[in-house]
Amino acid sequence: MTPPRQEDGAPKRTRPRGRRGRRDALRPPSWWAAWAVSLAAPAPLILLLNTQLLAPTRDLILYDCGVAAYTWWLVSVALSTRPRALDRRIGLPALYQLHGGLGVLALLLASAHVLNLFTMHPIIYWSGRVAWYLAIFGAVYAALFMSGWLVDRLPLAAAVKRRLGRFLTHEASVWIHRLNFVMIGLVVLHVHVIPRVSAATGFVIAVDLYTLAALAVYLWGKLIAPAAPSRQGTVIANTALNDTTRQVVIAPAAGATAYEPGDFCFVTFHTPGLPAQAHPFSVTFAPEYARASAAAGSPTTASPAPLVLTIRGAGDFTSQLSRLPVGADVALEGPFGRFNRVIAAEDRPLVLLGMGTGIAPLVGLAQAYAASRRVMVLHSVSRPEDLYYDDVLSSLARHNPTFRYNHHRHRYTRADLAALLDADLLAHGRFVVVGPAPAVLAMRHTLRALGVPARHLLDERLTM
Ligand SMILES: Cc1cc2nc3c(=O)[nH]c(=O)nc-3n(C[C@H](O)[C@H](O)[C@H](O)COP(=O)(O)OP(=O)(O)OC[C@H]3O[C@@H](n4cnc5c(N)ncnc54)[C@H](O)[C@@H]3O)c2cc1C
Known part of the structure; x- marks a missing residue:
């Protein structure tokens, strides 16, 4: 059934926002337990x-x-x-x-x-x-x-x-x-x-x-x-994706904790000329895709999957990464994240909405679920050069009948999303939104206005 539409072409909200929406928010029992134990x-x-x-x-x-x-x-x-x-x-x-x-x-x-x-x-x-x-x-x-x-x-x-x-x-x-x-x-x-x-x-x-x-x-x-050996790694590739963004590939040491699609790690590069600071970056490719794309650097499938990072030169540290040499030592803290845990525990269609570099963790989730779920990937960028994973996502769309991929110059408006998302996705989809914090907050607001329940929304804000 198509939801009722407003004059701007967007469907009317199908459920009220406010107190009820906030109650819907995802609060796992462990959240209550963590607060209870801390308060006690x-x-x-x-x-x-x-x-x-x-x-x-x-x-x-x-x-x-x-x-x-x-x-x-x-x-x-x-x-x-x-x-x-x-x-x-x-x-x-x-x-x-x-x-x-x-x-x-x-x-x-x-x-x-x-x-x-x-x-x-x-x-x-x-x-x-x-x-x-x-x-x-x-x-x-x-x-x-x-x-x-x-x-x-x-x-x-x-x-x-x-x-x-x-x-x-x-x-x-x-x-x-x-x-x-x-x-x-x-x-x-x-x-x-x-x-x-x-x-x-x-x-x-x-x-x-x-x-x-x-x-x-x-x-x-x-x-x-x-300092544990299993938390160390080595840079095996560092390539420019465009004038502002680089792809850095790290081979973790044997015994490293396996990461899941959509995870992120705190990464410290130990190399002369770069400050040894821990910065959080998402892991872009799902483990099996990362193995395949870095096959030369990862001789056996038994060794931990490489971490493919997509890093935008946003400030003092990230804009110096062109100087990061292959072979540099790396300290890894993590992996962190709950995207894959939440998605794996349910059977919802997926809407993965990345703004700019926010696409980084979503590529891995798209790869992991392309064959088994209905997936829609939406990527908004401020310029066409930032569509650096266009070929990866287009290929997933070609090979998987229930996979859709759309990209957009500038942020998706409410009317854009209303045209792209059908009633099933709006009512039952699991939405994952990643990007700069103010953009994520605005997008959450837009999606709530379109009727997406707060408990169906996950997000990651690329600031801490
Ligand atoms: C969960 C998460 C995942 C991220 N994934 C990616 C990614 O895949 N690709 C990408 O390009 N960026 C990602 N970021 C953003 C990235 O961490 C920052 O852009 C980077 O740390 C900025 O460092 P800078 O010194 O170059 O910039 P600065 O100008 O010094 O910092 C810009 C902003 O980044 C934040 N920041 C700076 N240093 C740190 C730090 N050590 N720890 C936490 N936050 C910091 C601060 O909020 C600061 O205002 C992610 C951030 C988070 C929180």
Whole structure:
């Protein structure tokens, strides 16, 4: 049945947006579990404190606020190591959301603690105060410069970030964010110097154990695990696809974790002349296609499939990649991503919508599902030279009767999509949208307006 049309030729919305749409959003049970476990993490410490310390109820509640805030900061530290098992269950954006959400909740409770308790003891006072100031600075800084939440929605915040971006690079921001460790040290000092609290020995030991556990997870995730031989690789090809975009092929070392179509990795090139920074890039080809296209560099099908990356020169680091030599050492973190997991678990037709370089993870998904599903690939580009995977996608369309491929100069409008997508795709399709964050947000809005349920939409925003 054709959906009713509006004057602009687009079908009318078939379901209301707003609260109902938000409830539809994809929230796997693991998402609720991750939040529940994180929120409950302070409970043992609070229990110990409340049973070991005699104080008026009001004061105990305010102490508990401080304990909860501190524990959530520790959980945030552990989450900053991007645990892969959690990423596969809830996705990296949701993991960062949890990291940031706990940070904000912690700041609120810490504020209640600091503003309502009083001490004349200078060390207790200043350790608490400075930790609190650092927490406020850290939260404001992260909201402006590290999370896309404000920047993707507010042009003013985006302009401020762009202006300061020359000095405050992503790497500088990561180092500034590490001031949180100074804050953690100050809180530990704070707890140890309050005589009544330090007398509650069980509680103080438990706080120290929590702190050590979080630091151990962090050191393992950031220093020890990355050095594992199975996380290394070698560049086996680096070719220009056009004047702004390159294809870099990496052969991972034996024992590397196999990636799935649509995944992404954090990649660090270790070669003179290039900064050793970890940047996220999607894996373009599905593993078997990557093996076939790099057959010369991958002698047996038993070795891990090469990673074919499509990298646009977007800034300081990516625009230097023409200098990346074949044979350069690479450190890989990942693979991350949930596209393939979600798609494999259901039997929906696929609509893969890539904007610019956003096509990168979608090519692999198209290859993986071309023969078994109804698939429509839509690629919007600002100039024809950016259709670098035109031959790959056209070939899939020629060989698979239920595969459609369309490309478009500039972003698809609502009317374009209404003409391309039939009622079955709009109502039942699994939509995967990838591109720059503001474009993805706008496209989600357009698709929702066309009646696509929020729970059928997956996206990846190429900023972090
Ligand atoms: C999940 C994901 C998958 C991606 N896949 C691709 C891809 O397949 N091809 C592609 O060309 N680009 C991809 N990107 C974007 C790519 O990571 C950035 O363009 C690149 O890191 C920019 O680095 P730069 O120093 O050249 O640019 P800059 O001008 O320094 O940065 C541009 C923007 O990229 C982001 N960024 C910079 N450095 C990092 C970093 N180390 N980690 C996270 N974000 C950073 C920041 O939001 C920054 O505002 C992807 C991004 C994400 C989040």
